[in-house]
Amino acid sequence: MDAAIRKQLKIKACKARMGIIEGVFNAKSGHPGGSLSCVDIVTYLYFNHMNVDPRNPQKEDRDRFVLSKGHAAPALYSVLALKGFFPAENLKTLRKSDSMLQGHPSMKYTPGVDMCTGSLGQGVSTACGMALAAKLGNKAYRVYTVLGDGEIQEGQVWEAAMFASAKGLDNLVAVVDNNGLQIDGKISEVNSPYPIAEKFKSFGWNVIEICAHSFDEIDAAFNAAAEFKGKPSVIVANSVKGKGVSFMEDQVSWHGTAPNAEQYEQAMSELTQALAELEA
Amino acid sequence: MADIIKTATRDAYGKALVELGDINDKVVVLDADLAAATKTGMFKKAHPEKFFDCGIAESNMMGIAAGLAASGYTVFASTFAMFAAGRAYEQVRNSIAYPHLNVKIGATHAGISVGEDGASHQCCEDIALMRAIPGMTIINPADDVEARAAVLAAAEYEGPVYMRFGRLAVPRIFDEDYKFEWGKAVVLNEGTDVTICATGLMVNEAIEAQKILAEQGISAEVINVHTIKPLDAETILRSAAKTGAIVTAEEHSIIGGLGSAVAEAVCETAKPVPVVKLGVNDVFGKSGPAVELLHIYGLDAQNIVEKAKQAVSMK
Numbered sequence: 001m002d003a004a005i006r007k008q009l010k011i012k013a014c015k016a017r018m019g020i021i022e023g024v025f026n027a028k029s030g031h032p033g034g035s036l037s038c039v040d041i042v043t044y045l046y047f048n049h050m051n052v053d054p055r056n057p058q059k060e061d062r063d064r065f066v067l068s069k070g071h072a073a074p075a076l077y078s079v080l081a082l083k084g085f086f087p088a089e090n091l092k093t094l095r096k097s098d099s100m101l102q103g104h105p106s107m108k109y110t111p112g113v114d115m116c117t118g119s120l121g122q123g124v125s126t127a128c129g130m131a132l133a134a135k136l137g138n139k140a141y142r143v144y145t146v147l148g149d150g151e152i153q154e155g156q157v158w159e160a161a162m163f164a165s166a167k168g169l170d171n172l173v174a175v176v177d178n179n180g181l182q183i184d185g186k187i188s189e190v191n192s193p194y195p196i197a198e199k200f201k202s203f204g205w206n207v208i209e210i211c212a213h214s215f216d217e218i219d220a221a222f223n224a225a226a227e228f229k230g231k232p233s234v235i236v237a238n239s240v241k242g243k244g245v246s247f248m249e250d251q252v253s254w255h256g257t258a259p260n261a262e263q264y265e266q267a268m269s270e271l272t273q274a275l276a277e278l279e280a
Numbered sequence: 281m282a283d284i285i286k287t288a289t290r291d292a293y294g295k296a297l298v299e300l301g302d303i304n305d306k307v308v309v310l311d312a313d314l315a316a317a318t319k320t321g322m323f324k325k326a327h328p329e330k331f332f333d334c335g336i337a338e339s340n341m342m343g344i345a346a347g348l349a350a351s352g353y354t355v356f357a358s359t360f361a362m363f364a365a366g367r368a369y370e371q372v373r374n375s376i377a378y379p380h381l382n383v384k385i386g387a388t389h390a391g392i393s394v395g396e397d398g399a400s401h402q403c404c405e406d407i408a409l410m411r412a413i414p415g416m417t418i419i420n421p422a423d424d425v426e427a428r429a430a431v432l433a434a435a436e437y438e439g440p441v442y443m444r445f446g447r448l449a450v451p452r453i454f455d456e457d458y459k460f461e462w463g464k465a466v467v468l469n470e471g472t473d474v475t476i477c478a479t480g481l482m483v484n485e486a487i488e489a490q491k492i493l494a495e496q497g498i499s500a501e502v503i504n505v506h507t508i509k510p511l512d513a514e515t516i517l518r519s520a521a522k523t524g525a526i527v528t529a530e531e532h533s534i535i536g537g538l539g540s541a542v543a544e545a546v547c548e549t550a551k552p553v554p555v556v557k558l559g560v561n562d563v564f565g566k567s568g569p570a571v572e573l574l575h576i577y578g579l580d581a582q583n584i585v586e587k588a589k590q591a592v593s594m595k
Contacts, residue, residue: 060352107350107379115350116379119370125340126375129347132332136308136353156371159340167332 001219005048007278009215012082013043014275017244018268019078023094023101025264030095030103033254035075037179037212037239038146042067042079044218045144054084057111063141064130066115068123069148069177070104071256077101077110085112121154123147124174128164131172131232142226146175150182152193158203164232165204172232173225174205177212179241181252200234212239246270285424286449289480290388292424293445294319296431297356297386301327304435308348310357312338317447318358318388338363342371342383349381354435357383361390361444365406377413377440384434384441390420391531392560392577393448393481395570402565408536410442411509417463418509420444420530420538422483423453426506429460437462446531448570450481453504465512467519471501474588475519475526479505479538481574482529482558488581489529493588500588508538513545520546525591526555529584531574534559554594556587 016039024030042065046052050063067076074094081088086100093099100109104118114130117123127145134141151157164172176196184190193199197207206228210217218237225233241255242248245267259267300307301323313336315321324331334341338359345357357364364387365372376383387406394402410416419434419441421427427445434441453468468483469490478486483504490500501519505512520526526546528539539557546552560577574580 064351115346116374119374121339122343122371122375125343125371126347126350128340129344129349130351131347132344133348133351133353136330136348137351156337156339156343159337160343163334163337163340163344166335 001216006215009044009048011275011278012047013040014271014278016043016075016078016082018271019081019088019091020074021245021259021264021267021271023074023077023091024258026092027095028258030074030258031071031256032074032259033181033241033248033251034069034148034177034179035072036243036245036248037241038069038072038177039075039079040213040215041146041175041218041237042075044215046079046083048219049222050144051141054112057085061139061141064114064127064143066123066127066143066145067105067117068127068145069120069151070118070123073103073105076105076113080112120148120151121156124157124160127172128160128169131164131169132167134171135169142171142173144173146177149176149178149180149187149193149196152176152196153191161200161203161205168230169232170229173222174232174234176234176236177239178236179239181241181255183255185252197236204231206231206233207236208233209236209238212237213243244271244274285452287424287452288447288449289421289424289427289445290319290447292427293386293388293431294322296428297323298326300432300435301330304354306352306354307435308332308353308355310334310341310345310355312336312341312359312363314359318386320358320386338368339371342368343375345383346375346379346381349383350379355383356386358386358388360401360403361387361406362401362403365409365442366403369409373413377416380415380439382438384443386443386445388445389447390444391446392565392573392579393446393531393570395447395573396567398567399564404533404560404565405536406444407508407532407538411536411541415439416509417441417507418444419507420480421506422480422504423450425452425454425456425458426460429458430506433460433462444480446481448481451484453484453487463507463510463512465515466504466506467501467515468504469500469502471499471523473499473523474592475501475503475523476529476584476588477503477505477516477526477538477542478529479508480531482531482579485579485581486529486584489584489588492581492585498588498592505538508541511541511545516542516545517549520553524553524595526553527558527584527587527591528555529558531579532559534561554591556591558583558587
């Protein structure tokens with residue numbers, strides 16, 4: 001990946017992280033951990049990969065994005081705001097009763113959101129439906145969906161995995177945000193979905209494993225997926241929950257907890273410093 | 281009466297889908313390994329490129345339907361009522377109804393008249409489940425003519441629709457030129473003593489009951505409530521104001537279905553009238569020949585007559 005592009009993506013992702021913290025802090029609730037773990041990938045998709053137009057969110061030939069792990073909504077909202085789908089000030093209204101930003105993504109409220117998600121396991125099926133629609137209409141658009149690693153404990157994910165492979169949906173790319181943690185603890189201990197890559201392979205998917213925080217690896221993975229024909233692709237993205245905020249990293253307690261004022265200051269200070277270093 | 285035509289509403293569903301496929305290139309049909317039984321197999325044969333079998337995975341099928349609908353297609357997703365409204369309830373709620381997507385759920389094999397398959401497949405709770413979902417339209421046609429008309433009308437409507445079809449061949453009630461009015465209950469027979477609100481295969485029983493009641497000097501008004509949600513309360517309340525008593529008849533639990541919907545509408549008026557409900561009386565079904573089961577569970581004209589008399593006596 002071009003160094004200048006990589007730098008820009010890092011800057012965008014850092015700003016997106018600030019938006020996540022801003023939103024969750026003001027809402028006094030929400031899911032910072034899993035938002036921070038997938039935000040590099042969401043940033044990459046919106047700024048360097050997908051065909052979308054913030055001035056025309058419903059444009060027919062746009063690529064689609066379904067956040068199947070809907071609780072990571074702050075990551076999606078933060079990136080959509082950066083991309084210009086709506087003003088960044090809205091991020092502070094997250095989860096409030098007059099906000100366009102629902103606790104979980106809703107296409108009814110938010111420009112740029114392609115599907116209502118939040119109930120785990122369901123988004124991936126709708127993404128399959130969108131990919132099938134593209135095939136049916138001979139459309140070139142592609143469909144992207146991000147799943148949680150805990151989410152793949154839902155049986156519906158494997159119904160969808162079987163379907164996507166059986167119908168040859170090579171215009172679909174799923175990402176498993178493998179941060180290793182779910183609400184009740186380590187996914188390996190709660191009800192292990194491992195080995196993830198082998199499971200998708202056996203379901204007939206093209207499997208790519210990467211580090212979720214390396215834009216070079218992310219870029220290579222999505223480009224490889226775009227070139228792979230005949231099967232859907234899944235990117236098993238090994239990530240760190242809470243990535244980018246020191247005290248949130250790899251801590252299950254930050255799955256669904258908002259920072260207090262002091263923690264907010266510390267998180268924003270860390271991210272501000274990181275941003276300054278990136279922009280230097 | 282040898283000339284009575286009997287057709288299952290599921291057959292009419294299959295045929296109507298084929299018709300739709302001929303005229304509307306946005307129509308896509310999904311099934312979950314029951315195409316022969318739901319009759320979507322007819323569409324599969326006529327329009328194979330627009331038919332997708334999702335296999336035995338109803339939850340995923342509802343998500344596929346949602347994704348297709350969000351991409352501009354008019355999707356008919358079909359399986360048995362038990363699996364459409366039961367197993368995939370939450371997918372219908374969250375992936376289809378919450379975004380108000382253009383998915384038509386073709387739920388066949390509803391109610392007791394599934395017959396021999398027994399309780400595991402006899403869904404008598406689907407209307408109750410679907411009624412509770414905001415923005416869901418529920419249509420329960422009375423015969424094959426109405427079923428066809430409802431399917432064609434549903435394709436023109438923008439939003440989620442739950443359509444309930446039966447396995448059992450039922451007598452044709454309506455003429456071929458029957459006009460299906462979206463959301464409008466149909467007064468089939470005017471009367472003055474009691475109103476019979478019926479839906480699905482109980483409409484024919486209500487017509488029979490009206491004849492029996494007439495012989496006994498009771499004038500019954502028969503209303504075909506093909507659309508249970510949104511309920512045409514206006515037509516029902518106007519009739520109730522005239523007759524002063526209501527009987528509801530449905531092949532569904534007495535909890536949450538037509539009877540509940542009518543009672544809810546009636547009790548919120550200044551002058552409520554007695555509402556007596558005939559339906560599956562909060563029990564599971566069992567195996568047996570469909571017609572025999574309908575009698576065992578009291579879903580016939582004779583029981584409507586008894587309930588009508590009861591309602592009249594309560595005035």
